[in-house]
Amino acid sequence: MTTTLIDRPPAQPAGHEAGSGCHAGADEMHRAAQAAGKSEILERYAADYPKGPHDQPQSMCPAFGSLRVGLRMRRTATILSGSACCVYGLTFTSHFYGAKRSVGYVPFNSESLVTGKLFEDIRDAVHEMADPDLYDAIVVTNLCVPTASGVPLQILPKAINGVRIVGIDVPGFGVPTHAEAKDVLAGAMLRYARQEAESGPVAAPRTGRSDRPTVTLVGEMFPADPVGIGAMLEPMGLAAGPVVPTREWRELYAALDGAVIAGIHPFYTASFREFEAAGRAVVGSGPVGCEGTAAWLDAIGEACNVPRRRIDDAKNAVLPAIRDALAARPIKGRVTVSGYEGSELLVARLLMESGAEVPYVGTACPATRVSGVDRDWLEARGVHVQFRASLEQDLAAMAAFEPDLAVGTTPLVQKAKAQGTPSLYFTNLISARPLFGPAGAGSLAQVVNAAIEGKGRFDRMRGFFEGVGEGDTAGVWAQQPMERPGFREQNRRRMEAAAKARKSEEMM
């Protein structure tokens, strides 16, 4: 038995045993994987997650996406197969985000990798872990090096003692973002569940079945959003179904059983393929703002053959409240949006319906058939929509449009702060609040307006730190450091100004 259960990240990560990794050159890894029998899966990834029109975007290790999906599921065990340093980073990040779950790890060295012993070790590990009292499923993930070496997870047993075994390859050189890695696992699980449902009866959801047709929601969202969406669907005689990625295996059957699939996050290409194979239609966009909600309710109602009168009832029930919420908290200012969550276009739509000027939206995700609705809406209003946006493109947009607020990823927000531009982290501050219906309209405006109004504070902060981290204060000295003439006087004045600003802020 070679599985190590990691409750905490290993204290001393080992180096990449095969001397490869993020920096080894994606092309080289790609060629090795093809030669090792992984061409079919790599071709499918190339079609599902196309690179370009620009290069692979910069973001965290993609496997974090699928790891997180598995770790959030009940009765699901997770085993990683990859270099120790990759596993260290992935487990560290998952515990940082509060996973509170063990991650299994099957270590390897050059010998076990080339002799095929690694695969045998993985097979032994799943046999040992497959306890039906504890688990519905075990997810085994090949990271970069085992994928490049062709470790054949596809020949693992499909089930052991009734515990399903799901093997996936999530290499950084085939899956460009962690968002798309979520789809790799969600799609693999849906495929498995679809085949089970096709061959016999399957378990009902723990919470029971809805007596109304349901709308499956695809994409991780704020927990209150599915509840709000359910209320919007009610006048049409529909209910909100499970959210994919699901939190439990048996929810997969209910998700496949939805009357229609709402592709709220449009990059779940493999998952959409499974839904379509089950005969379900996929509807893009989401109920954001007034116009967005009206169009979405129309599309969902029509896909479910709901009579026009009932669709109108649903719209009449919710649109006035959204209109009021938007009018009560208008956003005045220019905002650029960039992120890697997949909901960037929806956020931009809501900002615009709230009154903001949005000249640029960059998303690390690719353009897909399902993202077309939002892209068309935004482009018709003059917004530059950049799919597979790189950090450089996001930064260039911020420089060109000089926004009152930049919503973006960590490095973009860092840059914005350094130049005194108010900014908000997309992942922590925008994704972590409701987006849909009246709740979304009010909530987004609140945080955006507060940030825009904080401009004065950013200017004072920038004045205070002027010159810090640049030139000879960057910590890299070309020669022996010497005190600048007038430095002490300058520093005294800076401290006095800061104390004065603090005092006047306290009095306000």
Ligand code: SF4
């Ligand atoms: S598994 Fe992730 S961290 Fe490891 S080499 Fe691949 S992309 Fe980099």
